[in-house]
Structure formats: C-alpha cells, structure tokens
Amino acid sequence: MIENNDKLTRCAWVTKDPLYIKYHDEEWGKPEYDSLRLFEMICLEGQQAGLSWITILKKRQNYKKLFCNFDPYQIIKLTENDINNLLLTSEIIRHKGKINSILNNAKCYIKMEVDNEDFSEFIWSFVNNKPIVNSWIHINDIPTESIQSNALSKALKKRGFKFVGATTCYAFMQACGLINDHLLNCINRK
Template identity: 50%
Template sequence: MKKRCPWAEVDDLYRNYHDNEWGKPVHDDRLLFEMLNLEGAQAGISWHIILKKRKAYQELFLNFDAEALLATSADYREHLLLEPGIIRNKLKIKAVFTNATAFLKVKEEFGSFDQYLWGFVDHQPIDNKFTTLSEVPAESEISIQLSKDLKKRGFKFVGPKIIYAYMQAIGMVNDHLMDCPCH
C-alpha cells in the first residue's frame, strides 16, 4: 500500500495541503503570485505556520490581487504590521508590494506570469524519482537561475531555496516520493 510523503503525515493541515495542492501544476497567475509571496513569508519559519495564517494573508493582501494591492494607501500598508494574523515582519510585508510591481511588469512582458515561470522548465513539470526525503534537494540549477532572474526583475525574498520550495508547491517539480499516491 502506498503512503504519503512523510512530512505530510504531521497533521490534517499538512495532509490536506499535500493531497490537494502541493506538487500539482498551477497556471493561474493570481495563485502563482500568492504562493510566491507565501513562500517568501515562510523564510526562516515553518511552512505549517504559514498554512495556519493563509486565510488572514489572503484577506489582508486582497486575495493577492497585485493591482488592488498597489492601490492601497501607505496607512493600510503600515497597519499590516499590527495584524496578528500574518507574520509581522516589515521587510516581508514590504516585499509583497515590491513583488506586485515586478509581477505586473513580468505579466506585461510575457503575457502572463505563468508563461514566464513555466518557461524555465519548458512548460513541463520536472518529474523527480526520489524514494527518500534525504534525496530531495533544497535547491537546483533551475531554482538558482530563476532566483537570479527574479531578483534582477526586482522581486524580493526569492533566494534559490525559497524558489525551489515554490517550484515544488506549484508543481514545476514533482518531488512527491515514488511511493506516495500523489506522485
């Protein structure tokens, strides 16, 4: 009998995320933008915390609508630092707005953020064949290239490890272990 990736067995929140989202190819620009910013918010803390706070992030960051975010006032942005439902890190909060500007520029240049991102993997998920968690890398050549390009375009909190986790989350790489039913 196949079993889930071991990290997903922690609790129902992880199981649900693993079974219904993680590693499934995402092509919706809004969701791609959301996940990029959530992965950035996760830097230095547990993904579990971000998942628990995800609804608050969606509400406070206007469902990650980049144009709506950029239309907010300085007071609104400052108020986010007081919100207990999200990680109250000034640099991470500011990064969402910086990323919104860069995101819209990429969409304008490529037609969609999806076209831009998935071009790094020739528009096909990389299907890894790992059997143990210890085989799964923290970064890859592609995550390093994508990270450099995102930084060049003005994105923040997009280091190669964050970007590899992002690539896993949005299905650019399939790192479900071989004995996982989601593989």
C-alpha cells in the same frame, strides 16, 4: 514516508495536521498555470523564509484577506498606513521586509504585464513548460535548490522581486508542480 491516521503513505514532511494533509493531497506538487495563483504562491513562499510551511499555511486565509486575494492591482493600492497596520496584526507574520515584499512583488508583476510578459509563461519557461519528475526514495535525498530554481531566482531578482532566493524558488516550484518531488511510494506520486 509517514503514515497518517487514514493509513495512506504520504511524503515524510506531512504531519497529522488535517490542514497539512489536505494541502499535500490536493495542492502540493500539482501543476499550477494560473498567473495569479502562481503570484500568490511565490509571495507566500517568501513569507515562509526562516519558518515552517505549516506556519504560513495556517495563516494563508489571513494573507488572502489582508492582501486583496493576491490581486496585484489591488495590493498596490495599499497605503503606508495599511502596511503599518499589517505590522500590528498577529493574523500574518509581522516582518516589515516580508510584508513590504508582497507590495513590491505586486508592482513587479504588473511591470511584467505592462512589458507583455505573462507571469505563468515566464515561470514555466524554467522547466521548458513541462514538470520535472524526480524519483526520490527518502526525504533526505531531496535537494533544497536546483539549477532551475537558481535561474528562476536570478530572473525574478532581475525583475525586482524580493524574498525569492534559490531555496524559496525551489519550494515554490515543488508547491506549484513545476517539480514533482513526491517520494516514490507517496499516494500522490502520480
């Protein structure tokens, strides 16, 4: 656990960065059911692969601006020229595979809708529509993947999604409240 400037005990991964504190306190681990918000988060978690979350968090507004507020129907309108321009900007992570994954994932999201598969219902089905609440005492106790994140990863990959490995899916499930991994004495445990 870490105590920040305000003397409140938070999960040990939270730094003193105000952006990180706000994210932890107001968003991380709170159940998210909106399909578009879930789509945004699975895309952003994929951008994190190999990096720290704070790196992505600091660029989040840029991603939202450059990727049409994560509206899949607008994202699929991006041209090859648009993608090439994205590779030149320092506003986001300049990784061709990661940038292309957002476009690819938007197409997969739309395909699910066309097939009458609601993204939120699909995502929440991996936890039987109820958050998994863990009881970790130390940050080192928290796993990096689970049976559920492995199953979600396989199902997303089967639908064509990219940058959705089991570890990425576990981080996504934590962030969106499918799994509550706030440590036992964290202020946001409830």
